[in-house]
Amino acid sequence: MQAIRAENLSKSFDGRAVLDNVSFSVEKGEIFGYLGPNGAGKTTTINLFLGLLTPDGGTATVNGADLGSDDEARRRIGVLFENNGFSERQSAYENLRYFANLYGIEDPEGRIDKLLGMIGMSDRAYDPVGTFSTGMKRKLGIARAILHKPEVLFLDEPSSGLDPDAQRMVRDLILSLSESDQMTVFINSHHLDEVQRICTRVAILARGRIRAEDSIARLTASGKERTVWIAFEGGVVPGDALASIRSNPVVRRADPEDGGVTCTLTGEGSAADLISALVAAGYRIEEAKKRSANLEEIYLRYVHSGEEAS
Numbered sequence: 001m002q003a004i005r006a007e008n009l010s011k012s013f014d015g016r017a018v019l020d021n022v023s024f025s026v027e028k029g030e031i032f033g034y035l036g037p038n039g040a041g042k043t044t045t046i047n048l049f050l051g052l053l054t055p056d057g058g059t060a061t062v063n064g065a066d067l068g069s070d071d072e073a074r075r076r077i078g079v080l081f082e083n084n085g086f087s088e089r090q091s092a093y094e095n096l097r098y099f100a101n102l103y104g105i106e107d108p109e110g111r112i113d114k115l116l117g118m119i120g121m122s123d124r125a126y127d128p129v130g131t132f133s134t135g136m137k138r139k140l141g142i143a144r145a146i147l148h149k150p151e152v153l154f155l156d157e158p159s160s161g162l163d164p165d166a167q168r169m170v171r172d173l174i175l176s177l178s179e180s181d182q183m184t185v186f187i188n189s190h191h192l193d194e195v196q197r198i199c200t201r202v203a204i205l206a207r208g209r210i211r212a213e214d215s216i217a218r219l220t221a222s223g224k225e226r227t228v229w230i231a232f233e234g235g236v237v238p239g240d241a242l243a244s245i246r247s248n249p250v251v252r253r254a255d256p257e258d259g260g261v262t263c264t265l266t267g268e269g270s271a272a273d274l275i276s277a278l279v280a281a282g283y284r285i286e287e288a289k290k291r292s293a294n295l296e297e298i299y300l301r302y303v304h305s306g307e308e309a310s
């Protein structure tokens with residue numbers, strides 16, 4: 001069953017098209033990553049789903065409903081924006097209590113205690129939010145977003161500004177929500193590493209259009225033809241080999257990795273072309289293996305080349 005669906009969604013600001021016939025869908029229970037460069041229109045898309053903006057064309061529905069006009073459907077979703085809207089003077093508990101009252105939650109004390117325990121903040125329950133770190137506020141923001149047990153959760157940049165420990169905690173929290181409550185999670189993010197770890201599927205938005213929409217496994221496998229790892233004799237990369245690889249026209253990017261060099265190819269030449277050129281230049285190659293691309297390589301390819309996939 002589809003939990004989230006955009007169909008031919010278009011939106012312009014001041015005559016400038018931000019979204020141009022954007023279509024994608026998210027199945028119930030999926031953790032979906034919505035990727036794109038700064039200003040691509042990711043937050044605009046969330047605002048259209050939430051009914052905070054009106055589309056110029058097309059539809060944006062959640063559980064089949066238009067949240068702009070369906071209050072009941074709106075109660076079944078949760079949202080985390082970068083700015084959480086907490087009162088800094090009030091405690092974590094008081095803030096959550098305020099939102100629990102707003103939602104008319106049964107047994108608010110029990111629910112708040114449970115959530116504070118889940119985010120590891122029971123011991124700070126009565127401290128003012130103004131004394132919390134960015135990571136603590138973010139976790140509290142997620143607690144607020146799931147207070148009323150929503151079916152669908154929208155997270156706008158859940159990890160921005162967080163240190164690696166806090167990022168991990170947020171990631172684990174999202175995974176546990178998806179596993180235990182079958183929550184559908186829609187994540188806007190620039191953290192491709194994080195997206196690769198937790199999302200089942202992604203869409204890549206660039207220049208107003210969806211450039212790719214697929215499972216991460218399929219997208220990265222599709223990059224296999226274009227990524228090759230090359231190791232040199234003795235397991236050491238000769239001093240000038242990296243520069244030589246990078247200057248080869250079939251190579252878009254080359255980085256040292258695992259004692260060799262991982263090369264992403266442009267698509268206008270093959271791994272065999274690159275290896276032949278290196279051998280001709282006198283380098284002694286011990287091993288060469290095709291590799292699945294990582295999400296960052298795939299992302300950069302679609303964002304920069306405008307290639308389509310679905």
Ligand SMILES: Nc1ncnc2c1ncn2[C@@H]1O[C@H](COP(=O)(O)OP(=O)(O)OP(=O)(O)O)[C@@H](O)[C@H]1O
Binds near residue numbers: 039041043
């Ligand atoms: N209310 C608005 N009025 C005018 N322009 C807007 C409005 N909201 C967004 N925009 C413009 O639409 C474009 C997309 O903005 P949006 O915030 O959706 O991008 P984003 O993909 O979320 O970017 P980022 O990754 O930087 O957060 C930007 O050029 C932005 O300036």
